[in-house]
Amino acid sequence: MTEDPPKRRTLSLKPGVQVTRPLGPQPLTPLKADRPARPPRAPRPFREPKPVERPAHGWKCKPCGTFFDPPAEGPDEEVIRCPNCNARLGIAGDFRQTPPPSRLRARPMRH
Ligand SMILES: [Zn+2]
Known part of the structure; x- marks a missing residue:
């Protein structure tokens, strides 16, 4: 083992060009200290419009024809x-069945 590390050739772009920057470790202070460091802004992901799971007024009252939505x-x-x-159209469980039972006194409007 040699005590001195082998000297590496200093690479220069052009012969005769002197390196003006002082050699050695870089200074710890950032060069652009006047600007506040801002984290890189991540590109916004494209937001797809949410599909409407339950359209408004998905049902129609058979007796009177009023559009409504069960809870x-x-x-x-x-x-x-x-x-x-105020007609009794059915129970909530029947509204959630697919297809809705015929005993419902309401008509689904979303199909
Ligand atoms: Zn009605």
């Missing part, structure tokens, strides 16, 4: 009534 959540035994004529 999306709740017990299946909940009685669904027409918001206009």
Whole structure:
């Protein structure tokens, strides 16, 4: 083993060009200290429009023809009534069946 590391040739772009930058470790202070460091802004992902899972007024009351929506959540035994004529149209569980049972007194409008 040699005590002195082998001297490497200093690479220069052109012969005769002197290196003006002081050799050695880079200074720790950033060169552009006047500008606040801003993290690189990530490109915004393209947001697809959300598909409408439950369109508004997906059902139509058979007795009076009023468009309405049964509650999306709740017990299946909940009685669904027409918001206009207050007719008992069925229970919430029946509205969630596919296809809806014929005993429902409402017509699905989304098909
Ligand atoms: Zn009605």
